[in-house]
Amino acid sequence: MKNIIDLRSDTLTKPSDEMRMAMYEAEVGDDVYKEDPTVNRLEKFAAEILGKEAALYVPSGTMGNQISLNVLTKPGDEVICEKDAHIFQYESGSPAALSGIMLSLVDGVRGVFTPDQVEPLIRPVSAYYMARSRVIEIENTHNRAGGTINPIENIAAVSALGKKYNLYMHLDGARIWNASVATGISPAEYAKHFDSVSCCLSKGLGAPIGSLIAGTKDFIQEAYRVRKGWGGGMRQAGILAAAGLYALKNNIERLKEDHEKAETLAKKLAAIPGVSVDMESVQTNIVMFTQSKLSVEDFLSKCSENGLKLGTGKVGVIRAVTHMDVSLNEMTDAAHLIEKIMN
Numbered sequence: 365m366k367n368i369i370d371l372r373s374d375t376l377t378k379p380s381d382e383m384r385m386a387m388y389e390a391e392v393g394d395d396v397y398k399e400d401p402t403v404n405r406l407e408k409f410a411a412e413i414l415g416k417e418a419a420l421y422v423p424s425g426t427m428g429n430q431i432s433l434n435v436l437t438k439p440g441d442e443v444i445c446e447k448d449a450h451i452f453q454y455e456s457g458s459p460a461a462l463s464g465i466m467l468s469l470v471d472g473v474r475g476v477f478t479p480d481q482v483e484p485l486i487r488p489v490s491a492y493y494m495a496r497s498r499v500i501e502i503e504n505t506h507n508r509a510g511g512t513i514n515p516i517e518n519i520a521a522v523s524a525l526g527k528k529y530n531l532y533m534h535l536d537g538a539r540i541w542n543a544s545v546a547t548g549i550s551p552a553e554y555a556k557h558f559d560s561v562s563c564c565l566s567k568g569l570g571a572p573i574g575s576l577i578a579g580t581k582d583f584i585q586e587a588y589r590v591r592k593g594w595g596g597g598m599r600q601a602g603i604l605a606a607a608g609l610y611a612l613k614n615n616i617e618r619l620k621e622d623h624e625k626a627e628t629l630a631k632k633l634a635a636i637p638g639v640s641v642d643m644e645s646v647q648t649n650i651v652m653f654t655q656s657k658l659s660v661e662d663f664l665s666k667c668s669e670n671g672l673k674l675g676t677g678k679v680g681v682i683r684a685v686t687h688m689d690v691s692l693n694e695m696t697d698a699a700h701l702i703e704k705i706m707n
């Protein structure tokens with residue numbers, strides 16, 4: 365069978381034998397009764413890593429973000445976020461559909477916006493005829509911008525501004541682990557600037573399912589209620605949580621390898637005539653590039669016919685995401701194939 369190099373997403377990884385063994389051996393109970401020891405252990409461990417009072421296991425990153433926003437807001441409130449934020453682009457309009465909230469968009473550079481850009485968007489408290497500014501959301505790393513890292517000084521400054529205006533801070537940290545290994549800044553150091561954090565186990569960490577939200581005990585108590593109401597209460601979820609626990613304990617450091625693969629691929633692609641890569645945005649495990657030869661659709665089909673699967677980013681942009689189920693050598697193969705297509 366022909367080897368397929370699948371770079372569409374870091375969510376495509378399959379659980380390793382060791383992870384499957386941890387799942388097999390998981391102690392379970394009914395998590396809706398809070399009686400699943402493995403889920404309880406995962407939540408405790410995640411809260412510790414993120415430096416928060418409590419955490420809650422949820423089925424997906426989308427649910428993690430949307431529960432967090434729901435708990436922090438009331439209908440008619442406004443959340444300030446970057447124009448390419450996942451909560452705006454890729455969560456099926458849920459802020460409106462599930463929480464009745466509006467999003468106010470900031471035009472960031474490589475996914476990063478500054479306090480100067482946010483301040484004019486904060487609505488005066490006295491303006492009863494306007495939406496009420498309630499939350500500032502930051503995505504780190506930023507998916508649609510190409511896995512870019514928000515500098516910690518900038519996060520601290522935006523968070524200080526949020527405090528000044530009594531706004532909550534939410535972190536979409538689906539890939540906070542990637543930011544952490546790339547910078548050496550701990551997840552807790554990032555998380556301390558936020559009231560709520562959502563992070564994923566099912567992306568670069570390789571678990572088959574699951575995300576976590578973290579915050580104060582009161583926040584998590586409310587989140588627990590919303591999760592149940594939205595149908596996210598799971599029963600013997602320890603089988604899945606065991607994979608998440610395994611991922612948190614074993615698969616964070618190795619993300620560095622994925623970053624090395626992305627850098628290698630990006631450099632090789634940048635050297636191909638007709639391919640353009642914004643090298644400054646290649647900071648973790650995502651490579652965004654454009655090419656001048658074919659329409660995006662035809663380019664993706666041509667690659668796919670030859671065993672290389674790629675995805676898309678913004679209009680006209682092709683996305684390659686590295687992960688644990690592809691090797692460094694396969695980056696050379698992928699670049700060779702693209703070079704052939706470009707000739």
Ligand SMILES: Cc1ncc(COP(=O)(O)O)c(C=O)c1O
Pocket residue numbers: 423424425426427429450503505506507536538539564566575
């Ligand atoms: C930045 C970001 N946030 C949230 C999500 C949502 O995660 P899920 O697919 O588990 O709903 C993703 C998924 O790719 C993401 O990249």
